[in-house]
Amino acid sequence: MNKQWGILLLLLVNLVAKGNLSDTIVFNSNTELVISNNVFIYKDKSTKLGFKDVSKSTFINNFKAPEFNVPSYNTSNVAYWVCFNIKNNTGEDIALMVDYPMLDTVQYFGVDKAGIVDSFYSGSAYPFSQRQIDNNRIIFELKSDITTIYLRVRSSYNLQLPLTLYSYEKLNSTIGKENFYQGSYFGFVILIVIYGLLIYISSRDSIYIYYLLHVAVTGLIMAHLSGYTFQNLWPNYPYLNNLEPSLFGLSAISLLFSMRFLETEKNTPHLHKWFWVIIGITLLAFPLNAFANGYYAIQIVQAANIAGSILMIFTGLLLLRRGFRPARHFTFAWSFLLIGIIITLVQRFGLLPYKWYFAYAWQIGSAFDITFLSIAVADRIALLREEAHLSQQQSLVQINMNKALVLEQNEVLKQKVQERTAELEANNIELEKLNNTKDKLFSIVAHDLKGPMGNIHKFIEMMIEDKDLRDDETLTLLKGSAANTYNLLDNLLTWARSQRGEIDCKNERLNLHEVSGYPTEVLKLQMIDKHIQFENNIPNDIYVMSDVPVLRTILRNLMSNAIKFTKPGGKITLEATRIENNMIKVDVTDTGVGIAPDRIAGIFEPVKNKNTKGTAGEKGTGLGLLITAEFVQLCKGNISAVSLVDEGTTISFTLPEA
Numbered sequence: 001m002n003k004q005w006g007i008l009l010l011l012l013v014n015l016v017a018k019g020n021l022s023d024t025i026v027f028n029s030n031t032e033l034v035i036s037n038n039v040f041i042y043k044d045k046s047t048k049l050g051f052k053d054v055s056k057s058t059f060i061n062n063f064k065a066p067e068f069n070v071p072s073y074n075t076s077n078v079a080y081w082v083c084f085n086i087k088n089n090t091g092e093d094i095a096l097m098v099d100y101p102m103l104d105t106v107q108y109f110g111v112d113k114a115g116i117v118d119s120f121y122s123g124s125a126y127p128f129s130q131r132q133i134d135n136n137r138i139i140f141e142l143k144s145d146i147t148t149i150y151l152r153v154r155s156s157y158n159l160q161l162p163l164t165l166y167s168y169e170k171l172n173s174t175i176g177k178e179n180f181y182q183g184s185y186f187g188f189v190i191l192i193v194i195y196g197l198l199i200y201i202s203s204r205d206s207i208y209i210y211y212l213l214h215v216a217v218t219g220l221i222m223a224h225l226s227g228y229t230f231q232n233l234w235p236n237y238p239y240l241n242n243l244e245p246s247l248f249g250l251s252a253i254s255l256l257f258s259m260r261f262l263e264t265e266k267n268t269p270h271l272h273k274w275f276w277v278i279i280g281i282t283l284l285a286f287p288l289n290a291f292a293n294g295y296y297a298i299q300i301v302q303a304a305n306i307a308g309s310i311l312m313i314f315t316g317l318l319l320l321r322r323g324f325r326p327a328r329h330f331t332f333a334w335s336f337l338l339i340g341i342i343i344t345l346v347q348r349f350g351l352l353p354y355k356w357y358f359a360y361a362w363q364i365g366s367a368f369d370i371t372f373l374s375i376a377v378a379d380r381i382a383l384l385r386e387e388a389h390l391s392q393q394q395s396l397v398q399i400n401m402n403k404a405l406v407l408e409q410n411e412v413l414k415q416k417v418q419e420r421t422a423e424l425e426a427n428n429i430e431l432e433k434l435n436n437t438k439d440k441l442f443s444i445v446a447h448d449l450k451g452p453m454g455n456i457h458k459f460i461e462m463m464i465e466d467k468d469l470r471d472d473e474t475l476t477l478l479k480g481s482a483a484n485t486y487n488l489l490d491n492l493l494t495w496a497r498s499q500r501g502e503i504d505c506k507n508e509r510l511n512l513h514e515v516s517g518y519p520t521e522v523l524k525l526q527m528i529d530k531h532i533q534f535e536n537n538i539p540n541d542i543y544v545m546s547d548v549p550v551l552r553t554i555l556r557n558l559m560s561n562a563i564k565f566t567k568p569g570g571k572i573t574l575e576a577t578r579i580e581n582n583m584i585k586v587d588v589t590d591t592g593v594g595i596a597p598d599r600i601a602g603i604f605e606p607v608k609n610k611n612t613k614g615t616a617g618e619k620g621t622g623l624g625l626l627i628t629a630e631f632v633q634l635c636k637g638n639i640s641a642v643s644l645v646d647e648g649t650t651i652s653f654t655l656p657e658a
């Protein structure tokens with residue numbers, strides 16, 4: 001009883017559907033009938049509707065006529081429902097062909113006069129053996145009493161619905177012609193590949209490998225677009241059809257062939273880099289496809305194919321204008337393929353109606369491209385022979401030129417020996433200059449050590465002879481001389497260790513504020529003696545990559561130098577900020593006497609840095625700034641100074657941020 005009610009319900013649905021759709025499609029003769037513009041389409045964005053949902057009488061008004069003669073869509077993750085009524089007056093079973101081979105799924109539902117639903121599943125997402133008719137196209141068998149047909153179609157990439165009704169006699173004839181034309185095309189492709197391989201074996205010119213790879217890839221893409229790869233190469237592995245973007249990505253080989261054939265690196269270096277850019281964009285199809293972004297991969301690779309084809313044509317025309325002979329046949333050949341690619345892709349985007357000459361424009365263009373490129377390759381052979389003949393004629397001339405060249409090379413070698421000798425002499429002069437610099441530096445240090453050491457010796461003798469001289473003033477002077485001597489010796493020893501390579505920057509993660517506390521504490525008494533105000537404005541959250549002893553030495557020398565040249569009652573500020581390239585800039589600023597503009601460039605070179613007394617008569621050699629500059633460079637930083645006379649100085653150095 002329930003089965004009878006179900007049949008009655010489906011019959012009513014079918015009748016209502018026929019009542020709401022346009023005129024029924026009538027098939028009268030043993031021929032073919034294109035029905036793409038006589039069907040109705042519903043776009044199911046949710047992809048969740050089933051046959052029972054869309055076949056309801058209340059739903060049928062949601063179907064709309066297609067905008068083109070052949071429905072064309074450039075969307076993914078959407079299901080399209082197709083519906084139409086049919087009246088088969090032949091009394092025989094007929095066939096419905098969906099002439100777009102690479103649709104993911106096509107679900108067929110046929111309702112007969114009794115309301116019985118006949119369903120079938122096909123498409124590139126199912127094994128090829130599941131198809132009703134063994135053909136690269138998707139074909140469904142329509143029983144003679146079918147009255148209403150529903151198709152549910154999905155595609156991961158572009159989607160077109162060229163629908164044609166065939167009698168079986170006409171279908172067999174059409175399939176036979178299709179197989180003949182396609183067999184001729186792919187046979188031609190195979191023949192050209194063999195031809196290119198034989199030429200390569202005889203000439204050993206790698207251009208022919210690029211050419212036969214270009215032809216093979218072009219043929220493979222054409223076979224895929226026609227559904228032959230699925231039918232003949234992987235019929236039991238439908239998931240391989242999802243690699244369509246990667247297959248299109250192989251078109252990068254055509255760009256490599258063009259670069260090699262036109263010698264773009266030599267002839268058009270400004271365009272050569274754009275070939276690599278488009279190749280890189282094309283190859284994006286592989287990772288995108290691998291990570292399940294096939295829709296975006298196919299859009300990118302199709303756009304790259306158009307851009308690459310235009311670039312090849314433009315480059316060929318440019319070289320043709322410059323008289324580059326191989327560009328003649330290349331440009332002519334590629335023009336056909338470019339036009340075919342553009343027409344096919346524009347048609348796949350749904351911007352052109354579905355016609356066989358549009359759908360197969362890429363394949364037709366590729367046939368012309370392969371043909372004329374074979375002529376171009378043959379012309380290249382002729383050109384190579386001409387060049388070989390010319391080379392033979394030039395060989396005798398070259399022998400005489402070689403004799404002259406030997407003499408010339410002897411003169412060049414003699415000149416190079418002289419230049420090398422002069423270079424060695426210049427290096428010796430530079431080495432002597434460096435030795436003189438060190439001698440002068442040690443002379444300065446010895447002179448500055450002699451003064452404080454003499455004062456200490458003198459004060460001690462005086463205090464031994466006269467006990468009344470042991471007062472606070474004398475002890476203060478003695479303390480100052482000893483401190484200057486200690487700092488000078490410490491800097492000298494540190495510099496000597498750095499010259500021997502004994503000091504290294506360990507690159508530890510350090511809190512800059514914490515490290516700056518030690519030199520601040522060490523120099524605290526000196527700042528108190530000169531009544532200098534000090535501010536440490538380094539934030540607590542700044543970390544650098546450095547070495548504790550090295551960083552302490554840098555800060556101590558810079559602060560000691562600032563104290564030396566700051567007048568009593570002045571101010572010293574320590575600050576740090578983040579700058580570009582993940583670096584930290586540290587500023588040591590004083591309100592001291594400043595540095596004259598003509599001296600500031602040489603303050604980090606002790607020989608150029610003239611000794612200058614501090615505001616309290618402190619002496620120095622400039623060795624502290626030399627060590628500081630070397631340590632900053634050791635820690636992968638830079639150092640600089642900005643100063644105004646009588647206003648103050650800011651010495652800045654940078655360190656990598658941790």
